[in-house]
Amino acid sequence: MPGLFDTIVAPITGLQRAAVTVLRVSGTDSWDVARSVFDRWPNDPQPCQMIYGRFVHDDDGYAVAFEEGASFTGERSAEFSIHGSPASVRLLLQACLRAGARSAEPGEFTQRAFLNGRIDLTQAEAIRETVDALTDAQLRSANALRAGELSRRVGEAREEVLRALTAIEAATDFSEEIGGMDRPAVLSNIERASEIVRELLSTAKRGRIVRDGLTIALVGRPNVGKSSLLNRLLGQERAIVTAIPGTTRDTVEEWADLSGVPCRLVDTAGLRDSLDPVERLGVERTKEALERADLIWLVVAANEPWDDDPVVEAYGERVRVVANKIDLAPCDHEGWIGVSALTGEGIEGLLRLVAQESESIPGSTQVTVNARHRPLLEGALVGLVQAERTLTNGAPDDLAAVGLYDAAARLGEITGDTATPDMITRVFRDFCIGK
Numbered sequence: 001m002p003g004l005f006d007t008i009v010a011p012i013t014g015l016q017r018a019a020v021t022v023l024r025v026s027g028t029d030s031w032d033v034a035r036s037v038f039d040r041w042p043n044d045p046q047p048c049q050m051i052y053g054r055f056v057h058d059d060d061g062y063a064v065a066f067e068e069g070a071s072f073t074g075e076r077s078a079e080f081s082i083h084g085s086p087a088s089v090r091l092l093l094q095a096c097l098r099a100g101a102r103s104a105e106p107g108e109f110t111q112r113a114f115l116n117g118r119i120d121l122t123q124a125e126a127i128r129e130t131v132d133a134l135t136d137a138q139l140r141s142a143n144a145l146r147a148g149e150l151s152r153r154v155g156e157a158r159e160e161v162l163r164a165l166t167a168i169e170a171a172t173d174f175s176e177e178i179g180g181m182d183r184p185a186v187l188s189n190i191e192r193a194s195e196i197v198r199e200l201l202s203t204a205k206r207g208r209i210v211r212d213g214l215t216i217a218l219v220g221r222p223n224v225g226k227s228s229l230l231n232r233l234l235g236q237e238r239a240i241v242t243a244i245p246g247t248t249r250d251t252v253e254e255w256a257d258l259s260g261v262p263c264r265l266v267d268t269a270g271l272r273d274s275l276d277p278v279e280r281l282g283v284e285r286t287k288e289a290l291e292r293a294d295l296i297w298l299v300v301a302a303n304e305p306w307d308d309d310p311v312v313e314a315y316g317e318r319v320r321v322v323a324n325k326i327d328l329a330p331c332d333h334e335g336w337i338g339v340s341a342l343t344g345e346g347i348e349g350l351l352r353l354v355a356q357e358s359e360s361i362p363g364s365t366q367v368t369v370n371a372r373h374r375p376l377l378e379g380a381l382v383g384l385v386q387a388e389r390t391l392t393n394g395a396p397d398d399l400a401a402v403g404l405y406d407a408a409a410r411l412g413e414i415t416g417d418t419a420t421p422d423m424i425t426r427v428f429r430d431f432c433i434g435k
């Protein structure tokens with residue numbers, strides 16, 4: 001990003017037309033910029049107090065001053081609330097640019113907050129997640145991350161690793177002065193660190209479901225009513241339904257909020273051996289959908305005889321059998337969920353099942369790890385396990401330091417303590433202007 005110390009400006013509310021839009025100016029010269037564009041800017045502004053006045057482009061509104069160390073970015077800054085018409089926003093932006101500010105890059109306000117030590121990398125991610133949250137569960141999860149719980153736990157694990165490392169290094173460098181290493185103490189440091197890392201990793205699946213939704217694949221033989229079920233759950237005619245077997249050729253994905261759980265429903269091409277090349281490609285895609293689904297609903301027709309299905313065997317515990325068309329024949333199979341996509345009967349049972357599968361997701365405030373944290377935690381665990389093995393196998397103690405250094409670096413990358421500029425840029429890459 002250009003000029004880390006430039007004074008920057010951008011609207012921090014949405015870019016669409018609104019009653020009010022807020023512009024933020026951040027950087028050493030922000031108060032001078034404010035003085036140039038706002039007629040009532042005091043010589044000695046009181047921080048966090050709204051002042052009513054007129055802006056140079058002849059709109060009226062409020063201005064607020066923030067002191068260095070007590071603003072979102074950690075820098076001296078000013079915020080202007082003006083009428084949110086495209087013209088008013090554009091004219092005030094231009095006035096700020098003329099007064100010496102430059103336009104903020106996407107994510108630049110948050111990046112400065114990180115660089116100034118106001119937040120760590122996980123909290124920066126949490127800001128993006130908070131802004132992007134569509135469901136209650138996503139907002140709660142983002143808030144938990146923003147509160148810094150993950151950083152605290154990762155920090156504790158890293159502290160244990162650093163203690164173990166210090167003990168090993170000291171014993172290697174000053175063995176004559178301090179005698180041998182306290183092996184049990186070092187091993188228990190490693191053990192405690194591993195425990196925290198394992199515990200955090202155990203939240204990864206739930207984290208993914210909260211963030212990306214529970215992926216549910218609807219699969220089964222042609223014509224059993226998979227697309228009809230999808231449409232019924234969405235409350236709209238999303239997928240084509242006909243009486244002709246092989247109607248769905250490609251996977252159809254759609255978001256749905258089922259019992260408060262964000263779900264990605266994937267309707268698939270009916271599974272059968274076909275010579276039609278298009279249908280065969282569709283069946284290939286069905287197989288891909290099976291691989292990545294959290295949950296597989298094997299749809300069968302209640303009015304047709306049941307053969308053991310290879311899907312149950314191949315995907316075992318992820319599969320639930322949904323017997324559709326119970327308006328035509330009853331479903332008395334133990335453990336199956338009977339529904340009718342046509343009449344809506346039994347759909348409530350299916351929704352209850354979703355809520356059960358997602359366990360406590362909607363009400364949970366527990367912090368979870370995301371797709372960036374997970375491989376770092378897994379890598380850290382590998383280093384910890386290697387170090388523990390080295391120490392218990394009678395290999396030279398300083399060899400254990402290799403795994404521990406690696407673990408400490410990876411844990412530090414999660415919070416940003418040891419992240420390279422490249423990694424930091426990657427975190428901020430998906431932010432939008434004004435964040």
Ligand SMILES: Nc1nc2c(ncn2[C@@H]2O[C@H](COP(=O)(O)OP(=O)(O)OP(=O)(O)O)[C@@H](O)[C@H]2O)c(=O)[nH]1
Nearest residue numbers: 222223224225226227228246247248270325341342
């Ligand atoms: N009676 C009854 N008919 C249904 C029900 N659900 C679907 N159908 C009918 O079954 C036929 C097939 O429905 P689809 O939803 O296209 O079935 P599909 O499993 O998606 O089929 P493919 O895309 O070919 O794999 C249509 O004629 C639907 O109207 C139901 O619950 N009861």
Ligand SMILES: [Mg+2]
Nearest residue numbers: 226227247248
């Ligand atoms: Mg279909």
